[in-house]
Amino acid sequence: MLKLIKDNLKGSALAWATVAPLMMFLEVAMDLQQPALMARIIDVGVAKGDLPFVLHTGALMIAMAIAGFAGGALCSIFSARAAVTMSGEMRHSLFRKIQSLTFAEIDAFKTSSLVTRVTNDVMQMQHMLLMMLRIMVRSPLIFIGCVIMSFMLSPSLALVFAVIIPLVVASVAIVFSKATPLFSVAQASLDRMNTIMRENLLGARVVKAFTMESHEEARFAGANEELTERSIKAQRLVFVLLPVVTLIMNLGVVFVLWTGGREVMRGGIEIGKIMAFINYLVQISGSLMMAIMLVVNISRAQASAVRINEVLAATPSITEPQGSRHMADLSVEFSRVSFAYPGSRANALTDVSFSVCQGQTVGIIGATGSGKTTLAALIPRLYDVTEGQLLVGGVDVRSLSLAELRERIGMVMQETSLFAGTVEANLRFGSPNASIKDLDGACADAQAIDFLKGPDADYGIPVEQRGRNFSGGQKQRFSIARTLLHEPGILILDDSTSAIDLKTESFLRAAIAGRMRGKTVFVIAQRISAVMNADVIVVLDAGRVAALGAHRELIETSDIYRSIVASQLGEEALRHGN
């Protein structure tokens, strides 16, 4: 963790980070003088009735307090500079790294986890550095300073620390070790209760429809009770700590009073010094507890550091080839391709072979999990095949430059993603140089011009985060328009019309057919009606090619194709034909 922070502490931030603890040192040094000076007021000023001395010492104390304040304030400002700048740097490195990752790594980490790492975990690091520069300097300094000052006042009395400190540390350690498991157990209860809450929220329809209300209330009551009991048990243990530590400290004070008092009576030490000593004693136990609490926080920050480092250490599995070749045409050939997702033992695709000439339309159909999307994702090299070869334009996909692949291939994914901004910005996402005429053409073909062009005809309609302000069907057409604008030579549509009604879908089909004449199109769907008119239909079943050919052919030769048609379109469709 420390290395991670150090790596991101560059330039001026490093300078601030170095000076801040020095400022804290100043503050603590000044603070530590106060009890000693107070002792002098008592022992010299009051004892001898020396009024000017008292006032002079007072003035000195004020000066020191102000100097200490300056130290503290500067420490705060410098440490903030250092920590915030550091986290900004870390955030940049992490974000840039994520941009270089491929689908495989992104899937492995999961999107939501990546977001948490860039936001929450980096904040944890910032918080940690801030604490390190402020409190983690302060507490130990106070502790050490108090011990030193106490020794200077009375070495013999200072031996009491040898008893007190171990006792305090032991108490904290014991409570800590016993309480942590109890808190985990309570956390599990909290998670359970939250799950029930969430289920009743998301499944409200079902709960009401089946009048499950009282059943759910009973289930909740059980979880609620359990949580309450466990929380009390865990927290109660922690509440032991403060009184116990206070007791230890107070007993220490009594001891000092007793021993020190007798020493004063013997004339070996002045009373003011005893008062100062007690003052330091109180401060020591306080700062000791504080320092130990910080250790708790370190483990939490440690966890964050691990998560950040994981991402930074990830190596993208897909890299630019050396000396790349170029696509000769728009053909695609799968040659005995097998693929398994990284970390998965089972193959998602096994021994897939088929070829598509330029200008053909390919339909890929199969059940959920049969490998359709996986197959599509291999074409623009979003993943690499584990066995076999994939040729695009006659060239092994691994020998083509990634830039060319992404330029010539356009893919509309199942889940649309739009970004906050304007319609125009989103459309131009892959085609910064497109003209308004181009936009008009792409949107018209995608059957989206009516809601994209906008009242001012400038595509200036705002798009909210994730495209929230558009319906499912609109988002799909928006996404298609964006990809069409990109003018790909190979177009891949992955189940991109699931929310579009049949009438609009047929217009869309026709428009795309016109636009992509002479170019290659892949259509992935679950609805037979979407692929029936393709030049080639590939039926996938559990990652293998179960049938291959045109519609009429497959009706005659493939059982599996026939049963899919029958179940979706009814027996008649088998006789219907085109």
Added chain:
Amino acid sequence: MATEMKPNFSGRPGGGPPHAHLFGEKEKARDAKGTLRRILKYLGKKKAALALVFACAFASTLITVVGTRLNGYAVDHFIATRNPLGLAAVCAIMVGLYLVGVVSTYAQNTLMLKAAQKTSADIRRDLFSGIQRLPLKYFDTHASGDLMSRLTNDVDNVNVMLAQGIVQLFSGIVMIAGMLIAMVMLRPLLTLVALAMAPLMFVSTKIIVNATQGYFKDQQRELGSLNGFIEEMISGQKTVTLFSREKSVVDDFDRINRRYVRVSIKAQGYSGVMGPVNNVINNLTYLVIAVTGGVLAIKGMGITVGVIFTFLLYMRNFTRPINDILNLFSTIQSALAGGERVFEVMDAEKERDRDGATDIADIAGYVNLEKVRFSYVPGHEVLKGMDIVARQGETVAIVGPTGAGKTTIINLLTKFYDFDGGRILIDGKDIREITARSLRRTISIVLQDPFLFSESVRENIRHGRSDASDAEVEDAARQARAHDFIMQLPQGYDTPLSDNGGNLSQGQRQLISIARAIISDAAVLILDEATSSIDTRTELLIQEALLALMRGKTCFVIAHRLSTIKNANAIVVISDGRAVESGTHAELIAKGGAYAALYNSQFSTGMAL
């Protein structure tokens, strides 16, 4: 969105740097006092416990006061006078007092903790039952993320405040009061001098908070855009890759990141000054006491060394709780803001049956929609006069484009929403005269995406009818063609399902939801068919299961599979909020209208998509 229990050993919430929370990082409640009063009212129910707590607090403070006083007493009366025996006696008394003090402090805090946690539990319970009685409209119109946040984070904030904050607040206030009284009783003049510094602390806090408020608002705003950008870009990472936009995305990010850093430095830096400010005020206070005490002692005005000593110790015990409470302030603020959001949900209008509505028991299953009108949002009618008739035992297939109003019909039949005009009759009775709960018991639904609960398979099926026996559960599962795969599961019927049945496949979840509908033995079935076919094997099972389910019932099917549609007793074609055609498949094809067009477009020539 996980809430986290923080083991908090200092008893201080948050455990972060002092004062970090003071600065408007969280919302403020609009009616803080009202919310506080309401929370305290919950707490107030535990009267006996609270009385005990107060007694213990009083005892603890008294002990601290006396113990502290004894320090000074010992200095003046035994040390100064060289009386070792007296000193020993005082020390012994102090030891005894402190031992008792540990017990009373522990008792005080633990009793308060129990009362507070039980209060939290009461609030959670009331919140949950409140939610059960909310109309479905509430869930549809409120973002689920926000609601979840209220049910988890906000409730948790209130809990933290109760469990930790109130304990500390309470003991802090008692201590402050006790110390104040003790100081006044000791030397009123010196007390005045000491207290002169106290306002400084409040004033300086206020000045700093006000000055930095603006910076914090900016910080939160920039943080919002930063996090929003990050979330959006990373969620859409694949799109960025597909269009090769990595570099420009990083540039955009850097701009926002830099803006945030600039603003945050100011906010964090200046707010961190709070600590040193309070520190210096504390120091100045002590030295003022020391100097004033010293001066008065020299002038022989009845101040002894022991008195100064005691006073300094009193001041320490006086300012520390004040600092702690100032820290607590923002925790309490965010807890009150959270509490307000929780109460908002609790107070939301509940589902109500019309006065005079009666329960309905067994029904034959004759369902009639007459010129039903409905809009979710006033002014945007979804149903503009819908007419559908379903006779007992009939299957009615409802088809039409998305947005035509099919799902709305389900919502109205189950009284999830109330229609605006027209009538809906069950067995000739207007459903407005029927209680919602009893109506829903006579209807079962199977949704496109079935929702299952994190209980056992058996319990999930039993949700259909809570008094079903195990044998009946198994029978329903068999009819739903689910029994076989259930027996393959690790614990059979007792296998617990994970979140929304995540450990089962889509098809298996459908089959269980069908079993659930079968066991409910309702007279009317509403089926919202899944649009995409699942694999052919499971598909066949589901079709068989549905046939078993639909037998003998009046069924409303929002159909997507042509096979389902063609076998229905009646097909209703819906367009733009109205039923435009109805009849059997053969009749409608012959008519050559909307239905025929829809049917034929399945087979249109041209490029397939």
